[in-house]
Amino acid sequence: MKSGEVTIHIGGVYASERPTIIKTLLGSCVAVCLHDPERAVGGMNHFMLPRGDGDDAEAGRFGVHAMDLLIGAIMKAGGDRRRLVAKVFGGAHVLEISGSVVDVPRRNIDFKHVRRVRPHALAEAQARAAPPISYGSITLFD
Amino acid sequence: MPATILIVEDSKLVRAMVRAALQADDHRVMEAPGGREALATLDDTPVDLVITDVNMPDMDGLTLVRALRARPRERSTPILVLTTEDGEAMKQRGREAGATGWLVKPFHPDQLRHTVRHVLGTPA
Numbered sequence: 001m002k003s004g005e006v007t008i009h010i011g012g013v014y015a016s017e018r019p020t021i022i023k024t025l026l027g028s029c030v031a032v033c034l035h036d037p038e039r040a041v042g043g044m045n046h047f048m049l050p051r052g053d054g055d056d057a058e059a060g061r062f063g064v065h066a067m068d069l070l071i072g073a074i075m076k077a078g079g080d081r082r083r084l085v086a087k088v089f090g091g092a093h094v095l096e097i098s099g100s101v102v103d104v105p106r107r108n109i110d111f112k113h114v115r116r117v118r119p120h121a122l123a124e125a126q127a128r129a130a131p132p133i134s135y136g137s138i139t140l141f142d
Numbered sequence: 143m144p145a146t147i148l149i150v151e152d153s154k155l156v157r158a159m160v161r162a163a164l165q166a167d168d169h170r171v172m173e174a175p176g177g178r179e180a181l182a183t184l185d186d187t188p189v190d191l192v193i194t195d196v197n198m199p200d201m202d203g204l205t206l207v208r209a210l211r212a213r214p215r216e217r218s219t220p221i222l223v224l225t226t227e228d229g230e231a232m233k234q235r236g237r238e239a240g241a242t243g244w245l246v247k248p249f250h251p252d253q254l255r256h257t258v259r260h261v262l263g264t265p266a
Contacts, residue, residue: 136228136246138257141237 008046011060015043015073026090032067034074034084041079045070143264144168145190150180150206151224152198156247160193160224163251164258177201181209188215191262196225196232204239211240220261224249 005021006014010029014022022044024031035042047066060066071081147169151157154175161171172189174180176198184192192210196203203223210216220242225232228246236244242261245254 136226136248138243138245138253139233140243140257140260141241 008044010046010048011066013043013045013060013066013069013073015041015070015077015079017041017077017079027092028090030063030088030090032070033087033089034070034079035086036074036079036083037085038083039078039080041074041077043070043074043077143262144170145258145262145264146170146172146187147191147193147258148172148174148180148183148189150174150177150192150194150198150203152176152195156195156224159251160249160254163249163254166251167255167258169258177203177206177209180206184210184213184216189219191258192216192219192221193224193258194221196223196227196236204235204241207236207239207241222257222261224254 004016004018005023006016007023008014008031009024012024014020015034017040022033024044024046026046029046029048031044031046033042033044045060045066047063048061050063060069071084074084075081144167147164149157149160149164149171151160151173152175157173157175161173164171172183172187174183177194178200180192180194192206194203194206201209203225207221207223210219210221221240222243222245223236223241224245224247226247227233233244243257245257
């Protein structure tokens with residue numbers, strides 16, 4: 001069985017029963033990786049926010065849909081949702097936006113499907129969250 | 143108004159970040175990986191502003207600032223120091239060497255552009 005490599009972006013979902021390296025690049029977004037160890041089926045999604053405004057064309061960009069899409073893809077590939085093991089990555093503070101009331105990373109980490117993941121996986125997601133960036137001072141001499 | 147700016151910095155990545163920030167304001171950007179290369183570049187091309195790191199292998203940034211202030215052409219050219227050094231003693235050394243300003247990394251591109259406009263005397 002030949003192994004492959006797949007890159008997914010925001011809204012992307014991929015699952016396979018074949019040995020595959022699934023790549024994505026995360027900031028405040030979250031990627032949930034699910035794996036059925038018995039059937040060796042696994043997959044990953046990459047979502048931007050927990051939920052959106054119901055636009056189906058963008059469904060995968062939002063966690064509520066991205067989780068359904070991923071679980072569905074894994075089941076289609078032969079996995080059993082009752083055996084799924086999850087790891088979650090992302091939810092980092094990559095930008096310090098002054099005055100913003102929309103804390104995207106916090107909303108993503110608080111997303112119920114992310115919270116439901118075993119504590120060690122959530123801890124891993126939070127540990128990987130980068131600290132807020134603070135910029136250096138500027139001094140102009142006389 | 144676009145200016146010619148020389149970035150003196152041994153990190154290629156930081157040079158690229160500074161370049162990107164300045165090119166957004168349409169400045170012409172030149173690069174030198176160290177003080178010696180900077181002096182050689184300035185022998186050929188006059189610039190409107192020099193932005194230099196402090197800790198570099200061959201010639202440190204403060205030595206470069208002093209060398210530039212000793213040259214007629216760069217005697218009054220604005221020189222901004224962009225460094226991770228944030229101690230008051232180092233800033234004072236920079237001031238005494240003749241630096242125009244001291245920016246501590248990490249820098250925000252908007253703040254860098256704002257400071258550059260200020261020292262070049264162009265509208266913000």
